[in-house]
Amino acid sequence: GQQLNQSPQSMFIQEGEDVSMNCTSSSIFNTWLWYKQDPGEGPVLLIALYKAGELTSNGRLTAQFGITRKDSFLNISASIPSDVGIYFCAGQRENTGNQFYFGTGTSLTVIP
Amino acid sequence: EAGVAQSPRYKIIEKRQSVAFWCNPISGHATLYWYQQILGQGPKLLIQFQNNGVVDDSQLPKDRFSAERLKGVDSTLKIQPAKLEDSAVYLCASSFGGSTYNEQFFGPGTRLTVL
Numbered sequence: 001g002q003q004l005n006q007s008p009q010s011m012f013i014q015e016g017e018d019v020s021m022n023c024t025s026s027s028i029f030n031t032w033l034w035y036k037q038d039p040g041e042g043p044v045l046l047i048a049l050y051k052a053g054e055l056t057s058n059g060r061l062t063a064q065f066g067i068t069r070k071d072s073f074l075n076i077s078a079s080i081p082s083d084v085g086i087y088f089c090a091g092q093r094e095n096t097g098n099q100f101y102f103g104t105g106t107s108l109t110v111i112p
Numbered sequence: 113e114a115g116v117a118q119s120p121r122y123k124i125i126e127k128r129q130s131v132a133f134w135c136n137p138i139s140g141h142a143t144l145y146w147y148q149q150i151l152g153q154g155p156k157l158l159i160q161f162q163n164n165g166v167v168d169d170s171q172l173p174k175d176r177f178s179a180e181r182l183k184g185v186d187s188t189l190k191i192q193p194a195k196l197e198d199s200a201v202y203l204c205a206s207s208f209g210g211s212t213y214n215e216q217f218f219g220p221g222t223r224l225t226v227l
Contacts, residue, residue, distance in 0.1 A: 004154075033215060042116070042203050042218030043155070088154050092214070099168055100216060102147075102154030 004091055006103035014111050019076040021106040023089030031092040032072040033100065034063050036085045043088055047074070079110050114138065116219035118204050124225045130192040133222045137185065137206030143167075145216060146179055146189050147203040155203055161187065162209060191224075199226045 006023045013019060023032070031050055035043035047058050049065035049072060056063055062075045072089055089103040117136040125131050137144050142163050147155035158177065159169040164184040172179070176195070181187040191198055201223050205216040 031214065035218075040220075040223075042118075042205075042221045045215055045217060048215050090154075090216075099157055099160060102156070105152075105154050 004089055004101055004103035006087075006089055006106050008106060009104070010107040010109070012109045012111065013079055015079060015081060017079055019079055019083070019108060020073065021087060021108075022071060022073045023091070023103045024071045025091055025101075026070070027091075027093055028069040029091035030069070030094050031100075032063070032065050033090040033092075034061075034072070034074050035088045035090065037088060037105075038085045046087075076108075079108075081110050081112055084108055084110050116204055116206055116217055118202075118219035118222055120222055121220060122223050122225075124227065125194055126227050127196055128193040130190065131194055131224060132188050132190045133202050133204075133224075135187045135189070135204030135219060137187070137204070138217055140208070141206035141217075142184070142209030143207045143214075144181055144187050145205040145207075146187070147205065149201045149203055149221070151200070158189070194224075194226045196226050199224055 004023050004025050033048050034046045036046055037043040047056050047063040052069050053067050054065040060077045064073045087106045090100040092100050119134050144161045146158045148158050149155045158172045159179045160167040161181045164181050179189045201221040203221045204219045207214045207216045
């Protein structure tokens with residue numbers, strides 16, 4: 001099935017630093033979602049994007065829907081210890097019955 | 113608003129045994145999804161329901177996996193018989209079901225260990 005490529009696979013940063021991660025696909029998507037998953041829990045929706053070029057913020061998080069519709073970016077500013085977790089992107093293609101394809105995940109570790 | 117509920121949270125079985133998982137979606141959500149998440153990977157869609165009908169089950173191993181959503185609300189996912197490679201977290205998600213603004217909300221998952 002369709003897989004989205006996320007990078008980087010893992011990140012180790014100091015508290016207070018900014019973080020950037022991205023997600024790319026060979027297919028065009030009409031929706032991008034970004035999720036955070038804590039150990040032992042289900043993914044929690046962070047940001048939803050619906051239009052190419054759209055830039056949306058949620059607190060210290062900002063995500064963008066790439067112009068080519070084949071990629072998306074997530075930025076976290078001024079990271080804090082509770083940002084630790086695995087971040088997943090998910091994309092939805094047109095005419096696929098609302099199915100979302102998930103990325104491979106970016107594991108974030110914040111060092112206090 | 114109550115979230116997606118799943119039970120049990122954990123299950124340990126031996127290979128060749130059967131197991132069933134239950135999911136109660138967010139009230140009013142027409143679309144329900146079952147995902148399999150193997151350790152270190154992103155969720156993989158197993159089956160998608162729209163009300164009580166199957167929209168997509170192309171990645172469901174139908175020789176051993178089955179799912180139903182008889183009344184268009186709760187759903188059960190069954191594995192019979194289980195194999196070692198079925199060890200994973202099984203996530204249920206639901207969404208409103210419209211053509212746009214179709215965010216999926218996940219339950220906490222059931223962690224299955226097959227010995």
